[in-house]
Amino acid sequence: MDGDTVRIKNIPNEFKLALPILRKIEAAGYEAYFVGGSVRDTLLNRPIHDVDIATSAYPSEVKALFKRTVDTGIEHGTVMILDHGTGYEVTTFRTESGYQDYRRPDKVTFVRSLKEDLKRRDFTINALALSEDGQITDLFGGLADMKAKIIRAVGNPEERFNEDALRMMRAVRFASQLNFKIEPQTLSGIYDHSQLLKKIAVERIHTEFVKMMLGQDAQNGLTLMIKSHLYQYVPGFTSRLIELQKIANAPFDLKNEVQVWSLFTSNFRFQREQIALFLKNWKTANKIINDVILTTELIFQIKSQKVNNLNLYWAGRQNVLNAVDVLSRSLNANLDDLLRAYDRLPITDKRQLNITGGELIKQKILSPGPQLGKTLAELERAVVLGQVKNQRSALIAAAIALNKE
Numbered sequence: 584m585d586g587d588t589v590r591i592k593n594i595p596n597e598f599k600l601a602l603p604i605l606r607k608i609e610a611a612g613y614e615a616y617f618v619g620g621s622v623r624d625t626l627l628n629r630p631i632h633d634v635d636i637a638t639s640a641y642p643s644e645v646k647a648l649f650k651r652t653v654d655t656g657i658e659h660g661t662v663m664i665l666d667h668g669t670g671y672e673v674t675t676f677r678t679e680s681g682y683q684d685y686r687r688p689d690k691v692t693f694v695r696s697l698k699e700d701l702k703r704r705d706f707t708i709n710a711l712a713l714s715e716d717g718q719i720t721d722l723f724g725g726l727a728d729m730k731a732k733i734i735r736a737v738g739n740p741e742e743r744f745n746e747d748a749l750r751m752m753r754a755v756r757f758a759s760q761l762n763f764k765i766e767p768q769t770l771s772g773i774y775d776h777s778q779l780l781k782k783i784a785v786e787r788i789h790t791e792f793v794k795m796m797l798g799q800d801a802q803n804g805l806t807l808m809i810k811s812h813l814y815q816y817v818p819g820f821t822s823r824l825i826e827l828q829k830i831a832n833a834p835f836d837l838k839n840e841v842q843v844w845s846l847f848t849s850n851f852r853f854q855r856e857q858i859a860l861f862l863k864n865w866k867t868a869n870k871i872i873n874d875v876i877l878t879t880e881l882i883f884q885i886k887s888q889k890v891n892n893l894n895l896y897w898a899g900r901q902n903v904l905n906a907v908d909v910l911s912r913s914l915n916a917n918l919d920d921l922l923r924a925y926d927r928l929p930i931t932d933k934r935q936l937n938i939t940g941g942e943l944i945k946q947k948i949l950s951p952g953p954q955l956g957k958t959l960a961e962l963e964r965a966v967v968l969g970q971v972k973n974q975r976s977a978l979i980a981a982a983i984a985l986n987k988e
């Protein structure tokens with residue numbers, strides 16, 4: 584094997600648990616390695632999530648070795664092994680040829696050589712393999728790039744982005760998450776092929792984009808999206824260069840997806856319907872869309888210094904937190920006060936009202952119908968604003984006063 588080799592001394596527990604699988608495959612005369620993000624993140628001292636295994640054994644050969652397997656992606660050569668605790672995905676070394684639609688290979692060819700497999704991976708830092716004895720195989724300078732904090736395509740960037748155009752978004756995402764630079768030729772490859780992003784399913788772009796915005800160097804990530812023209816091929820950004828530049832130039836520190844979208848919708852000065860349309864185009868979950876609407880509206884109210892207890896109440900605690908987080912690095916106001924104000928609200932949910940519709944009927948103050956709902960909504964409002972105490976007697980008196988004539 585050519586290239587550098589390095590040995591890892593403290594193999595993380597996640598790998599140790601999967602070692603029996605590697606050993607079993609090797610005992611049968613095949614090669615097996617840990618590959619991909621888990622190897623990269625271990626070397627960077629970052630927590631690892633999924634442990635991926637690559638092997639020279641063909642899928643049928645893998646399945647013959649283990650008792651319990653599931654064909655999770657058999658057409659791509661992936662088999663899940665269930666013999667050892669949680670499932671582990673084992674994928675046969677492969678090369679992919681004939682990418683016609685820039686997103687998935689027409690055909691996967693299984694190969695016996697690790698080098699052939701690593702060669703078609705996206706970036707050098709993702710093309711490292713870790714063997715059972717802790718030895719790293721680095722055929723494309725991934726370790727040096729890691730040290731220099733560089734995202735570099737394996738081989739020819741053009742070929743890698745033609746194989747899967749999502750890799751351009753992945754480059755920007757890793758730059759943000761890891762605080763790395765994109766190597767100049769790789770970056771110009773992204774610039775030259777940015778329009779290929781049009782071919783990629785929005786859901787996949789969505790995942791990368793949100794991860795990018797939550798990364799430690801998201802300002803740099805967004806700047807790279809602008810510089811590389813990738814921003815022109817994602818929903819709703821094409822004609823927003825000025826706003827995007829403004830966002831990229833101001834510090835922010837976002838903690839969840841709602842905050843990510845709210846940063847954009849508040850800077851775009853979007854109203855409800857525009858937010859819903861924008862986020863539907865991004866294929867965002869309805870629950871997130873609702874929270875973004877509430878957070879964005881609260882941001883507008885905070886910015887115009889017109890926020891009152893009712894605004895906080897309707898937003899809900901989590902969205903007060905979201906608005907505060909989105910604004911915290913850009914607004915010079917004491918935003919903690921907002922949270923304290925929220926925590927002092929007389930009620931935070933209408934079920935906490937010390938009166939029910941049933942009781943108002945029983946007391947013969949109202950009969951069932953729309954007026955009852957209106958009265959309860961008015962009581963809720965009055966209690967939140969501190970105009971009526973949340974006590975049964977006070978609420979009954981207020982209900983009577985509201986329905987006097």
Ligand SMILES: Nc1ccn([C@@H]2O[C@H](COP(=O)(O)OP(=O)(O)OP(=O)(O)O)[C@@H](O)[C@H]2O)c(=O)n1
Nearest residue numbers: 618619620621703704705706709710747749750
């Ligand atoms: N478009 C892609 C996606 C993945 N890979 C390869 O498959 C590995 C695993 O892919 P995935 O789990 O999607 O990404 P990770 O790099 O592991 O990143 P994450 O930490 O987000 O899982 C990558 O490291 C890379 O070697 C690739 O070459 N091209």
Ligand SMILES: [Mg+2]
Nearest residue numbers: 619620621633
């Ligand atoms: Mg992964």
